[in-house]
Amino acid sequence: MSKGHYGVPLERSDCLELPLHPHSCTPESFQDWLENIGKGRRLAVDLFSGAGGLSAGVERAGWTTAAAVDTDERALETHRANFPGLGLQMDLGDPKERDRLEAILGPAEIDLVAGGPPCQPFSRAGRNKIRHLVKKHGRDPEDRRKELWSAYLDMVKRIRPRVVLMENVPDMGLHDDFFVIRTIEEELEELGYATQVRLVDAWNYGVPQHRKRLILLARRDVDDFTWREPAPRRTTLRDAIGDLPELKVVATERVGERKIDYRKPRKISDFAEEMRKGATRGVIWDHMTRRVRADDHRIFQVMDSTTKYSQLQEKLDGEERKYQRYSPDKYTDKYKKLAWDELSRTITAHIAKDGYWYIHPEQLRTLTVREAARVQTFPDRFRFAGTRSDAFRQIGNAVPPLLGEAAAEVLKPVDGSDATSGLQPRWREVRNALTDWAERRRAGSDWYQLPSEEPVPLHAAVVAILSGAKVRPDAMAEIMDIVRKSRTLTSTLFKKLVDAAPTKPARARVDRLTPLVDKPNAWRVDQRLKIPAKLSMKPAEEALYKLLIGEDLMLVGTGNLRVAARVNGVDEDHANRLSDGRVNLVKLVGAGNDAPLRMAAVRLIGADLCRDTQPVCSDCPLVAHCARRGELSDDLLTLAVTGE
Structure with missing residues (x-):
């Protein structure tokens, strides 16, 4: 093998093939599975399941996974090996595939639909179209990723489970004013579900990393969402991986193996004890990671958990500074050495490309597959199909099982509740x-403070421009009475506004309307979104203006x-x-x-x-x-x- 410019021998790890779970089934044998394995159990379906982090969580909380659906063949191979029931490779963005899934699941009584559909943010301009797509279950040919949350919602409507659990990253909500989440809630409430949206710090529920997730829960039996109390202490990185065997690390040489002997320490954390349940005695699987370049080997030596990549020049000696291959100005946090007694950095799918954000606290290497799985709270018995990179990607994309368990617990049945009629x-x-x-x-009298059924841009602009001038309510009402019957700003009307302004700051703000005086076309409703730029509105003013013309924000x-x-x-x-x-x-x-x-x-x-x-x-x-x-x-x- 040649090192080339990579600094280490180029190699591809072996491709792990996993056997099917002994209680797996096919669409053809699903009915038989329901009458045997699934009989008397609370059944769950995991849509956009990936390797099964959420499936593992809901199973810990008492459900049995009847079916999992994803497009990723390797992740489905992992799911089929670790869980019973169906593992279906489907593109749920295709309505025909949703029809097929509905037919397959028809004989089953599904109690829980779980999943983490990709939820791309939408511009406000396209929201009316999106609402139409939700109602009609249509497809957006421009970007099918944007509709997968709609596909998820469509399947919930078809299956009508008692409870629903959806997980995603907080940015999915923050980037578009939670428009997608609000739309999903509205649709579910119309079906008689009570809903809860919650931002959850995963470490509160035993996950040893910084990880905030957005959880949407829905149920149609009771309007109650009670989470258990957060854990009294954080699970540290030492708790998570401190018991795993030390690996020999020599620059450019192989690090770790698929199978390594495991000797349980005398002192082991409760977390590690939990992760070892059901694992092969005396064995640790997949404790392997990438080879370490000679220059990285030296960099890892001089770093501690507080060192930023931009500070390495101070720690490297003369000739060694060439080891810093990336621009320290552009990549200030390119490398991160983890700390034993703190939480890990968030494990993401990027770990499949390189492990520089996840450098071991003591050993001069990046985290192994098994260590990453531990940080994500996958138990040691859980194996990942494919190559080492496949495993890292599946782990990084997963919902931590312990977080999934905490969310699913909230949705357990309540004695005496009725899920047949739905809720208000x-x-x-x-x-x-x-x-x-x-x-x-x-x-x-508050007509101008609230969006009208037929928006008048002039009214909204005057309110927005004056919003920061601290005009008394009575004076503001007088000003708005002047423009109430007008839709454009004439010279005469503008002079009246200036004269009515009660203070010098208010007059200065009214003067900002000057660019659109005697320009009737600028005030047309179809030109309304251009007005903030023409009037040089500040961000807060623009937001208020858009709200008052009926924009959803x-x-x-x-x-x-x-x-x-x-x-x-x-x-x-x-x-x-x-x-x-x-x-x-x-x-x-x-x-x-x-x-x-x-x-x-x-x-x-x-x-x-x-x-x-x-x-x-x-x-x-x-x-x-x-x-x-x-x-x-x-x-x-x-x-x-x-x-x-």
């Missing part, structure tokens, strides 16, 4: 109350987050308030045509009623649903709820 979810009632209140306010201001936190019953100053705060807002705003109206209503409540101090709860439309209602006196609560 609490949050649907909350949003209905918010919508009714907003419509009444829109019909009165979330305003993450302090007042809005405060309203959402109080109604949800969480600490207003809790950590990660922007990401967690958005999740709280999701529950209030929801999806659908009235989502912008509700978002604007939350803004009004946050500004006028749900103040930081001395909130005016008696006038708040959400008081009957607010988690803080217990702080009100009985008389005030009666007044707030009944208005009498």
